[in-house]
Amino acid sequence: MLTDLAGPDAGIQAAEIHPSSIVAEGARIGRGVRIGPWCMIGPDVRIGDGTQLIANVIVDGQTQIGPGVTCYPFTTIGMAPQDLKYRGEATRCVIGARTVIRENVTIHRGTATGSGVTQVGDDCLIMANSHVAHDCTIGNGVIIVNNVVMGGHVTISDHARIMGSAALHQFVRIGRAALVGGVCGVEADVIPYGSVLGNRARLVGLHWIWLKRNGVQPDEIHRLRRAFRALYPRAMEDETSAFSQRLDAVRAEYGNEPRVAEILAFIEAPSHRGLVRVAGGGTASIETDGV
Template sequence: MVATAEIHPTAIISDGAVVGAGARVGPYCIVGPNVVLGEGVVLESHVVVGGHTTLGARCRVFPFASIGQPPQDMKYRGEPSRLVIGADTVMREHVTINPGTESGGMLTSIGERCLILAGAHVAHDCRLGNGVLLVNNVVLGGHVQVEDNAILGGGSAVHQYVRIGRHAFLGGMSGLEHDLIPFGMAIGNRARLAGLNIVGLKRHAFPREQIHALRKAYRMLFADEGTLAERVDDVARSFEDEALVQGVVAFLRSGGDRSVCTPLSAADA
């Protein structure tokens, strides 16, 4: 179904595809039969959108991106898994995004207002929040979770099943194989925690008092004394009224398939 959309004569829109009002499909684009393009979506040119894929309103996809093609997973057997991308998300040239698999809940999801720059790859069963920025050539393995407003620097790679907390920052060319706490900053190969993302906190206008509380909590969490679980409990008790700190505590307590990214110790230096 195509409703008052602008379709270039060289584009191929499969029967069954839904193209929302005001959408624009440029030259040589291919849209599969189970695709839904929301209102005002723009496919610039030479874009392929396949699978059971939904692009939210005003998403914009640049040339040679491949969205919704089968997962790059040897266990995938053609099950009708989905890819859902939120409104106002931009995907630049040569971006690849795969739908989910049976082992990951049959869904890859990307939130609203994300910016995915040229050459980045989002693998099967990833979950991205709102406002996430993936700089050029970022690679996300399967089942990665990236929370709201996180930034991943150019050329960085994230191991499968890793979680990245909200407002976290991963430096360019880093290889991250452990969970990165909310508001944390990591860099290196393999990446280690390098403090808090203070620049990001300031850009998002978090109050100074909350930033100071996060700094104090960070020092407690990654001190040398006791176990991490003990330090998490200490921080939870010491900062009962600090919502940002409690968010970090919740992230650490919820756990995951990977261990937590920590700072480089004196013994490791």
């Protein structure tokens, strides 16, 4: 994730560092890095080539920031987690290439009782005042809009969209390219390409806009729609079959469709939180032992 990092002396010489900023001895700073006024960089930090810390940015702990990242004022990255069990263990924080982190964002490092690392992927946009908690994993190309908060251990897969002021419960999984509406409280998992809305998130359909904008052909979209309606009947009008039976039927008819197969694999994977319920009062939960 870091490219051609120079050693401490050569890296600092190759970087542009404002005299008011403090870069601790031992920090590794890539070439072409720009560190603006009043920043603080800890001794175990690694910053990739061409990254820019505009001003008043704090980076601490065993934190690795990839190349081409932009951090706006008053962001903090790699600070200790807000977990009462944390005792100063050497956990990590990793930020991918070309990610943009806007004002007042906080991204905490992992915990020894979790995965030990908080990770944000490449080409993400995390907007102002959002919080990425300990042991969260965010994929590539994710957009997190203003004021989003998440508990620890949340997983957000590639290209998901989390709209403003959403709140994600700890251990929730958000599937690939899913859409979480604004001011949603998300207490359970959201399937890949799923779209959820409401004060307490409810599944209302698939993320059709993302599918169309990313080159998914109309015939595949039609098959996805049919599979989704078979799995989640409208407003759960059809309660004559159990969810497990509908899973089997969809697998038999549409299981060769890669995106349908991805949704089915997500549903059947181990989960701490179960699945988001369907709008209209029905449930999309699947009964599995011990998950």
